[in-house]
Amino acid sequence: MNKPATSVTPPPVTQRTRSSAQITVLFVVLILSIILLFANFAYLNTQSNHDKQYIGHAGELRVLSQRIAKNATEAAAGKALAFKLLSDARNDFERRWSYLREGDKSTGLPAAPVAVRDEMEAVRQDWENLRKNTDTILASEQTVLSLHQVAATLAETVPQLQVEYEKVVEILLQSGAPANQVVVAQRQLLLAERILGSVNTVLAGDDTAAQAADAFGRDASRFGQVLEGMLGGNPAIQVTRVEDADARARLAEIAELFQFVAGSVDEILETSPELFRVREAASNIFSLSQTLLDEASHLANSFENLASGRTLDTVGGYVLGLLALASIILIGLVMVRTTHRQLQETAEKNERNQQAIMRLLDEIEELADGDLTVTVSVTEDFTGAIADSINYSVDQLRDLVATINHSAEQVAAAVQDTQNTARQLAKASEHQAEQISEASLAVGDMVESIDRVSAHAYESAKVAERSVAIANKGNEVVHNTINGMDNIREQIQDTAKRIKRLGESSQEIGDIVSLIDDIADQTNILALNAAIQASLAGEAGRGFAVVADEVQRLAERSSSATRQIEALVRTIQADTNEAVISMEQTTAEVVRGARLAQDAGVALAEIEGVSQNLAELIHSISDAAQLQTSSAGQISHTMAVIQQITAQTSAGSGATADSIRHLARMASEMRRSVSGFTLPAPAEPR
Template identity: 45%
Template sequence: MKFSLKGRKGAKQSEKPEATATGSDSAEPAASTSPAPGESATSVEAASVSGQALRLMLPGLLVLFLALMGGTLFLVDEQTGNDVEFLILFDEQQVLSQQIARDMAQVQNAEEHTYALLRKGVQRYDGILKIMQAGNPAIGLPALPPEVRGPLQSMEKSWQTIRTGVTETLGHEQRLLSLNTQLGEFRGELAGIVQLSNQMANNLVSTGADRAQIQHSGHINTLFERIAGSLHTVAMVREGLVATVDGFGRENVLVGDMINALVVGDPSMGVAAVPDANTRQMLEKLARRFRGQTDNVGKIIETAVELFNIPEINHTILHDSDALLASIQKLHGAYENWAEHRWVSAVLAMVFGGLALLCLIALGIQMTRDATARAQEARQREEEARKGEEATREVTRRSENAILTLLDEIAALADGDLTTHATVTEEITGTIADAMNYAVETMRDLVTNINKTAVEVAHAAEFTRGTAIELSSASVKQAEEIAVTTKTIQSMATSAERVSNTAIQSSEVAKKSVAIANKGGQAVRDTIQGMDNIRENIQDTSKRIKRLGESSQEIGDIIGLIDDIADQTNILALNAAIQASTAGEAGRGFAVVADEVQRLAERAGQATKQIEALVKTIQSDTNEAVSSMERSTEGVVSVAQQAEGAGSSLKNIESVSQHLAALIQKMSEASQEQSDQATSVAQTMSGIQEVTDNTRKGTAETAKSVGSLADLVDSLRKSVAGFRLPSTGEDTVIGIPTSIPTPAENGKDGQAQLG
């Protein structure tokens, strides 16, 4: 590069002081506007360290709160399932407590399925109690909490009392079944015996038997009726069993003695042997059939004696079943109270979710602020570098104008060799040489400053680019973590929805249970109404039979009067016959009339005796019918009371079922609310993921801007690469150290990092 100095030497020489002064003046503003590199690097580094610490802390808190929220939701879901299981167990216990008491009241029927139901109910209740005490690992159900152990122990104590009685009753199963079989056989045989006894009584009346014999046969029929009633009491195995069995044995012995008295006669009973052969055959057949049941009667009495304590057991169980039901309800209430006050709930999960959301928002804000601050700092540094470059160019331009006067003398200086030194002589060129030397010295200082500034800017650009790449990598990692978290929350929302669907299905089942309990309650009420109608009919029939007995009593009084008249007529006929015999032949016709009147009076007396025997038999049968009606009324009242008890139990079951349906409905609503909240959190996470993607893109743009700044620094280096400075023990070629990455390399590395 060569310049012509003709016609310009004087001008350039005159302009030298001004140019020098201007260069000095322009260098000062450049130096004053240049930022202090140490101070800028220190502030950036401090801000980077604090931002980095905050970015590391916020994701950790986010993961912690999300884990706590997930764990809390899992616990709430598990506890909700446990609550449903325990509520079902409580309801089943209440039903079993009443079912066992009802089956025990029906145990006198001695049917095998009754004992099977009792045994199954006891086993199921024991299984439920074991689950409450130790849990059920098969379905992951824990034991009841220690807070309800007191009511649980009270319920267990009540159950052990009932269980002991039921176990003892089940131990008598074979005896009860055997007693029922024996009673059935004896009852069938007794019906034939009673029929034969009635035929025998009718035959006595028709053959004109003695009045005492007819009364005796009527008494036998009455005893047969009492034996039938005793069989009913023994079969029911209820209170008064001891007295009933004792009376049953004595009545059987008495019937045998009375039948034997009619056959062979018994003066102690005032009964003579029956003379009629046909009647005697009937009596002998009746005696043989009745004696044939002696062994069966003995077995019945022996078996019944072993069951004396069964009525007391039934009474105790019926009384204790109410206490057991109350203890179960108390345990149920204690568990519900504990469940309402436990610390793990959906509210705690929502609190953790809110804290996680706040951490996400804070993390997004922090990353946005960091990216904005770094981009602003990079733009500020780029502006400062641009201003410094402009100042440098101005100084260079003025320096070149000052050097133009020396280009002819120093050709190497035109090639950028600043080691050239013009010889200063006393000639006029000495001033020019001095000015040239001064300009060269100024150029040396300027190029040195440019070199240092370029190195600092290159280092700053490299540091900024590394920070941007690190921020971009953190943004990518954060996006991945947010994506995983979003999937987790969506999975939790799906799980909450499944829980909600399960709770809805449970609510439908509970509603069906309420409907079934309503139908059962209506059926029991209809049964009670029917029992009341039966009782009224029995009472009306009893009144009619009592009136019949009173009428038969009046008939007996009239028959007695007729009997007295017949006796008097007989006496009068006897007197008339005596008078006729004393009258001789004249009274013979009157004697014939007296004999006819006497025979008529005897027949009338016999007829009145037969009628009297029949009336007494009717009265006895009427009394037995009244007693039977009263026992039937008592039985109907007892059954009605049991039905009322069953109705009360069904009302309790209906109330419990309605309460269970309400609880399940609340759990369904809570599960639906949890599902909606989880869905909302998932949508919020998607929004935060979009913000993170935008931040990552902004960081990539910042890295590209830093790459452009590195290109500008490289251009500045190239602009001063041709100058040569005096030797100082190092390479004299002006340039930026090769350890600084070129912009192209920075861009390549940055793309690799961003990718």
């Protein structure tokens, strides 16, 4: 029977659904507000850092503009340190200006915004003009420093010239020199003063600097001509030669001092135009620095105005923060209201459920008494599903009780048939046990016979293994014999080669001995000739005759020894040839012996193979016999087990009969146990 289905209507849209939707919307607003708040904060923080850097760079530009003007003036005045400070200030200004114009990648600073484009353009124009004048000063550093060094040296030298000329004037006055010489000397004092004044005017760089440079050149030239005239006379300029020795000594010292002044004239005249340009550049820088200061101040003020104009973004951050706070408060209110409504709905639902439970308990009281005709009412409460399940269970229980009654009747009928079958099975089991006992005895005899066969096969296998081992050892001995003969053959061949080389060496010795014999013969002939010559010489050749006799006897002994050596060499050659022939015969015999040993090795290898095959066959027979023994043992064990099973089957048949009788009693008790249930009357056939 299938379980009946209950219809469930979908719940309508409730206040809870609307509250959930409101909370979701408020959460979305809260998250968006927080995200926008953090984004606005990050943007404001970044812009604030950029504004600080912009304002800092613009402020430094103002300071650097005045520092450049100060250092430019000092550099034009010849101070060496001012040039380095001017270069550092110029490079620092250029670096910070590039940060404003192009941005700074190291700090992430972008280029200045478009809002300050006009102020940036004004600063750019002033800075380009000021930078050109600054570069002019820096390019003339060596010239300016050199010129001021010359001027400093002149400032020390010219007063010395004046002091020396004053002494010359005193000497001339004391010595009664002509008045024109005294006047000329006094005029030199004035020229020296004018030279020093002209140099200072040139260094000052004012409007009369160019005229002062020309005057310096003329005065220095005039001073040199007069000095030379006083030393050597110069009628062209009406200067007579000074005759006083002391005055001339002073004039010589003045000439040495004036050499530096004369050498500096060309340098001052050549470099003075460049110094004038430096002075002009310093003056331009001074005037431009004030304009650049004003423009940099305007730029800094513009950056500050941009920073103060970002209050709108700050207000936006406050608005987003308030929006997030309002979202949190509204979410809390909606959740409190929803919770209160849910508690009220839960209380009402619990009350309805309690009433439905009481109704269900009242309806199933009769079912507890065994009345299966009861049907529980199905309502729309949560107990409706329980009631539906109870009705389904009652239907199943009705079918079960009816089935039990029917099965109990069938079991009672089948039990009688089973008892008769069990009795017949017990008798057959007893007869089977007797037959199995006889078969077990026969299998035991067969196992003993197979054990004896297996033992004999095992002994045969051991004998075969020993045969294989002996054949293997014989084969190894033959191989060792072959290897030994090969070694002997190689040694004999090597010895034969050595003996052949010995024969060849003895042949060479024979050749040498023949040569010695020839030499001895020639020596003997020479000795005879010498003896003849000595006899012809008479008394004068008697001493030489004695020597010739000794040489002849020595030649005869050498010839005799040579013949003995030659005989020994022939004997050695004969023995060597016989030894070589014997070695070759021995080598041939060794080769034949090795071949015979190799044939014996092949035969032993075949014997070893046959013995190995025989051992394998015997092992196979032994293994098969052992396998048969094991199988026979297993068969014997199996027969014993079957005998035990048969005995157990016989005993089980009796027990089965008892169990069947017990089953009949249980069927009767089962029928009595379900008799307490009341079933509905069966439907009458129409």
